[in-house]
Amino acid sequence: xxxxxxxxxxxxxxxxxxxxxxxxxxxxxxxxxxxxxxxxxxxxxxxxxxxxxxxxxxxxxxxxxxxxxxxxxxxxxxxxxxxxxxxx
Numbered sequence: 001x002x003x004x005x006x007x008x009x010x011x012x013x014x015x016x017x018x019x020x021x022x023x024x025x026x027x028x029x030x031x032x033x034x035x036x037x038x039x040x041x042x043x044x045x046x047x048x049x050x051x052x053x054x055x056x057x058x059x060x061x062x063x064x065x066x067x068x069x070x071x072x073x074x075x076x077x078x079x080x081x082x083x084x085x086x087x088x
Contacts, residue, residue, distance in 0.1 A: 001062065002037065002038035002064065003037050003038070004034060008033055009030055010030070011030055012028060012030075012031055013028075018047055019046065019068075020051030020055070020070035021070055021078065022072075025046075031047060031048055032046065032049075033045075049085055053085060054078060054081055055070075
């Protein structure tokens with residue numbers, strides 16, 4: 001199990017792939033920058049706004065996911081949430 005060391009919103013300076021959906025997003029957008037530590041070491045990822053909202057809405061504390069698994073395992077809910085966020 002990994003421990004979150006940092007979870008903050010940043011404006012990207014280059015394209016980044018979201019860990020939750022594996023979509024590559026362009027530079028100059030807001031994403032979540034996260035740093036974790038586990039038994040293998042420290043690592044960092046970026047999360048898009050949709051995956052961040054998905055985690056908040058559907059995950060319980062301590063739940064984990066693999067790279068790209070949020071969109072792969074639940075595309076209907078992910079796309080619906082993505083549309084909600086776009087239309088805000």
